[in-house]
Amino acid sequence: MTGWLAVLFSKLVSLGERVVAPLRRGDGPNKFRLSSMDTATTTYDGDTGWARRPPATVECPRCEAEIFQHNARDDLDCSRCVGEYSHESFADLRLLYLTCPVCRSRMEHGQRHPERFDIPEWATCTDCRYHWEFEHSYDTRTD
Known part of the structure; x- marks a missing residue:
């Protein structure tokens, strides 16, 4: 027994x-x-500022391949064709998705002021609740 x-x-x-x-x-x-959507009602971890932006995957304008950019200041080089793009041209490229630096899931992202910025202003991971914000100041006045 x-x-x-x-x-x-x-x-x-x-x-x-x-x-x-x-x-x-x-x-x-x-x-x-506590990472479950049922238990997480607020974000757990987070960062602010463009330099701390989560890794991004953009589309190569020449061959439509995915280009991974680990850091916001890294240049973008296509591994399939000869496409090379400066990190400053990020806004001109089509953003496919941002990758959560905590759990490596694809993040939801968006813009709060699309008339002022051509880049994502926030991103949230629905798996682990990591959240990133583009820290900026802006003038909302319309003169």
Whole structure:
């Protein structure tokens, strides 16, 4: 009977570890990260500023291949054709998606002031609730 209880206990511990594993953060004193859409009502992590923008994937205007830009200041070089673009031409390229730096999922992104900016102004990961904001000041007056 003790062998049977040991096996049952081991199975329950294993099941508990599998349930808790996605919630574990693993660094620092806070060992858990509640990432489920049902449990996350606010963002958990975040950054501001263009220099801290999440990695982006844009479309090459020459061959329509995806070009990955890890950092906002990195130049864009197409791996399929000879397309080379300066980081300053980011706004001229078609943004396909931003990648969450925490969980590597595709992020929702958008603009709050499309009449003033040609770049994304915010991005949120629906998986881990990471949020990024383009920090800027703007004049809303219309003279």
